[in-house]
Amino acid sequence: MVHQGKVQRWLLVIMLLAVNLPPLLLSSFPDGFALYFQFFVSALIVLALFIQALVKVRDSNIIYRVELWGLPLYYKTVYTEEIRRIEFKRSNWASKVAMVRVKKGIDMRFALFGDGLFEDLSQFAKRNDLELRKSKDYQTIEKLGSNRLR
Numbered sequence: 001m002v003h004q005g006k007v008q009r010w011l012l013v014i015m016l017l018a019v020n021l022p023p024l025l026l027s028s029f030p031d032g033f034a035l036y037f038q039f040f041v042s043a044l045i046v047l048a049l050f051i052q053a054l055v056k057v058r059d060s061n062i063i064y065r066v067e068l069w070g071l072p073l074y075y076k077t078v079y080t081e082e083i084r085r086i087e088f089k090r091s092n093w094a095s096k097v098a099m100v101r102v103k104k105g106i107d108m109r110f111a112l113f114g115d116g117l118f119e120d121l122s123q124f125a126k127r128n129d130l131e132l133r134k135s136k137d138y139q140t141i142e143k144l145g146s147n148r149l150r
Helices: 009-026 033-048 115-127 136-149
Strands: 002-004 051-057 061-068 071-079 083-090 096-102 108-111 131-134
Touching: 002 115, 009 033, 051 115, 083 115, 083 136, 096 115, 108 115, 115 131, 131 136
Parallel strands: 083 131
Antiparallel strands: 002 051, 051 061, 061 071, 083 096, 096 108
16 A cells, blocks of 8 residues: 655645745745745745655565656665664654665654554555564653544
8 A cells, every 4th residue: 555645735835935025025036046046945945845755565575766747856775684773752742753764875764644554554554573672751752642543
């Protein structure tokens, strides 16, 4: 199953307003380099609104993709032989984070994904005999989440 990450669009909209609202309110539009810089930053923020993060957990690998309108910007596949362990932690008050620690290269960090991804990663670790670490805070969040379903 493909899991899609949540993009914090409200933060990007606030950034867009912070870049463009002061010149509109003060009626002092930039000229020259400042105008081009403002336009460039605004365009980057608008493009960032359409970025998607996708994770697919298969039997023997984990695929992570970052896409812009379906075009891959970043693509990484990690096989079970490359994984040292999978760690589950608490990010803030009630958010979960999964860290896939690899032997060589950059570790993969999954935050702002649905609970289905964390369950799939846990099953993936058990199925492939990988080391699985869950912090006490994460276990507390897990217990609270399962109690809400009952």
